[in-house]
Amino acid sequence: MSDExxxxxxxxxxxxxxxxxxxxxxSTHGVLRLEVCLNGETVNYLTPHIGYIxxxxxxxxxxxxxxxxxxxxxxxxxxSSHMNNEAICLAVENALEVEVPLRVKYIRVALDELSRIAxxxxxxxxxxxxxxxxxxxxxxxxxxxKILAIFEESFGSRLLHSFxxxxxxxxxxxxxxxxxxxxxxxxxxxxxxxxxxxxTDNVIFHNRTKGIGNMTRETAIAFGVTGPSGxxxxxxxxxxxxxxxxxxxEIKFNEILHDKGDSFARYLVRMEExxxxxxxxxxxxxxxxxxDFTAKMKPIVKLPEGEYFxxxxxxxxxxxxxxxSDGKKFPYRIKFRSPNFSNLFVLNTLAKGGLIxxxxxxxxxxxxxxxxxxx
Amino acid sequence: xxxxxxxxTDIYKGVSSLWAGMRVTGRYxxxxxxxxxxxxxxNRATLKMEERFKGEVVxxxxxxxxxxxxxxGICELNCPNGSIEIITKKVPNEEGKMVRVIDExxxxxxxxxxxxxxxxxxxxxxxxxxxxxxxxxxxRSKLDKVLNKPGSSLKKKEAKS
Numbered sequence: 001m002s003d004e005x006x007x008x009x010x011x012x013x014x015x016x017x018x019x020x021x022x023x024x025x026x027s028t029h030g031v032l033r034l035e036v037c038l039n040g041e042t043v044n045y046l047t048p049h050i051g052y053i054x055x056x057x058x059x060x061x062x063x064x065x066x067x068x069x070x071x072x073x074x075x076x077x078x079x080s081s082h083m084n085n086e087a088i089c090l091a092v093e094n095a096l097e098v099e100v101p102l103r104v105k106y107i108r109v110a111l112d113e114l115s116r117i118a119x120x121x122x123x124x125x126x127x128x129x130x131x132x133x134x135x136x137x138x139x140x141x142x143x144x145x146k147i148l149a150i151f152e153e154s155f156g157s158r159l160l161h162s163f164x165x166x167x168x169x170x171x172x173x174x175x176x177x178x179x180x181x182x183x184x185x186x187x188x189x190x191x192x193x194x195x196x197x198x199x200t201d202n203v204i205f206h207n208r209t210k211g212i213g214n215m216t217r218e219t220a221i222a223f224g225v226t227g228p229s230g231x232x233x234x235x236x237x238x239x240x241x242x243x244x245x246x247x248x249x250e251i252k253f254n255e256i257l258h259d260k261g262d263s264f265a266r267y268l269v270r271m272e273e274x275x276x277x278x279x280x281x282x283x284x285x286x287x288x289x290x291x292d293f294t295a296k297m298k299p300i301v302k303l304p305e306g307e308y309f310x311x312x313x314x315x316x317x318x319x320x321x322x323x324x325s326d327g328k329k330f331p332y333r334i335k336f337r338s339p340n341f342s343n344l345f346v347l348n349t350l351a352k353g354g355l356i357x358x359x360x361x362x363x364x365x366x367x368x369x370x371x372x373x374x375x
Numbered sequence: 376x377x378x379x380x381x382x383x384t385d386i387y388k389g390v391s392s393l394w395a396g397m398r399v400t401g402r403y404x405x406x407x408x409x410x411x412x413x414x415x416x417x418n419r420a421t422l423k424m425e426e427r428f429k430g431e432v433v434x435x436x437x438x439x440x441x442x443x444x445x446x447x448g449i450c451e452l453n454c455p456n457g458s459i460e461i462i463t464k465k466v467p468n469e470e471g472k473m474v475r476v477i478d479e480x481x482x483x484x485x486x487x488x489x490x491x492x493x494x495x496x497x498x499x500x501x502x503x504x505x506x507x508x509x510x511x512x513x514x515r516s517k518l519d520k521v522l523n524k525p526g527s528s529l530k531k532k533e534a535k536s
Binding site: 033064068070071072075132135142147153154155157161163170171174194197198200201202203204299 | 385504
């Protein structure tokens with residue numbers, strides 16, 4: 001083992017003062033247990049304990065057909081369920097060499113960006129609440145409700161919409177889909193300055209986040225931190241740019257990068273990403289072409305023997321799906337590389353030597369979703 | 376001297392950012408504009424769910440207590456969680472032949488994950504989404520529902536013209 005790895009191995013001493021943060025602590029946003037070793041108020045080290053919400057989704061996938069897997073992938077990262085669905089659908093479509101209609105590609109991009117904004121809304125609300133600004137919670141939730149109304153109108157559900165299916169969509173979107181997206185874009189552009197006044201420019205918020213949880217670019221790459229958390233450290237890791245899928249190579253948008261690497265930089269990346277998503281939405285909603293909502297598929301999907309791989313960018317980072325098929329209607333093995341799993345384990349490096357109050361700010365800025373860690 | 380200037384600039388910045396935030400909340404306090412909260416359960420009478428809302432799986436019956444389910448079992452096969460169970464029986468038809476019809480279409484709401492595969496794959500469009508969403512009960516066994524009404528029968532297909 002290299003010296004770098006040995007340095008990071010944690011050995012618990014008998015006289016260490018240990019407290020448990022979680023699994024029912026409100027600021028861990030789920031059933032995550034952090035075993036924190038304290039010296040006064042300073043964090044010496046922490047060990048994350050996972051597995052409280054493990055449902056063995058990967059194993060369950062081995063006894064489900066490719067169409068049935070979709071609804072399981074919803075339940076990993078429930079805030080970007082649409083992107084999780086899309087990862088599996090794209091992997092299956094690439095394996096079968098099916099070309100999906102252009103309309104489906106446009107709708108998928110629109111739903112990706114809507115989910116991304118809705119997810120960042122919830123993160124913004126919860127992050128403010130973690131740091132003691134309860135007002136932010138209500139303002140974020142108010143705007144998230146508008147997106148959930150669009151989802152409910154088209155898919156009938158607000159959070160877990162198994163709307164994708166290999167080859168296209170379950171059914172066509174509601175006729176008012178485009179109109180309501182444009183309404184939301186205009187509405188949210190007007191409301192974004194409020195976010196700035198309430199939290200971004202607030203001095204107390206600056207003091208809680210600036211210079212807290214510094215992550216260098218090297219650390220981000222070493223731990224595989226992706227998504228807005230990695231881009232806050234100047235690590236260019238947006239899969240939409242590096243390995244474009246769907247329609248993303250045709251759409252013009254900027255990858256948001258900040259190189260400070262502290263909690264505030266990660267905050268700014270997400271805030272600017274919301275504006276960027278609005279630009280994408282505006283372009284896409286104007287241009288959705290007419291056409292079929294699904295390609296022609298056989299009733300029972302069977303992948304040819306081989307290995308298939310697909311990466312997508314969820315709201316929290318890179319999700320990869322790796323499918324091994326032995327030619328039957330069930331996959332032989334499915335592996336998900338979930339973004340939150342990698343993002344969680346950088347927490348020890350970031351929180352070491354800081355105050356326990358800052359641990360809340362750091363874990364909030366990493367935007368962890370626990371069901372995605374355990375799967 | 377510098378520290379004194381810094382001290383007062385900090386106070387000024389703190390008060391001005393506090394004022395910026397309070398202005399937003401104060402404006403909504405005085406003139407809320409659009410009211411976003413819903414008065415559930417008081418508004419039950421006027422509350423209308425979306426047309427595509429996934430409440431539960433139901434089987435529509437017409438005025439003669441007839442449904443469209445042939446008991447083929449495709450929905451049972453496609454359900455990833457085993458929340459649908461179909462029990463069939465054999466009854467004689469008008470010509471005296473024994474034919475297979477459904478006895479009970481059992482739907483376990485407690486196991487359903489609302490993936491829509493049963494409704495999507497049904498060849499005779501016999502089941503659809505219901506709008507009811509108030510599923511809270513005191514006993515789990517109440518969530519096992521029989522979708523076909525007692526005494527119901529299969530609707531005859533209209534003769535092809």
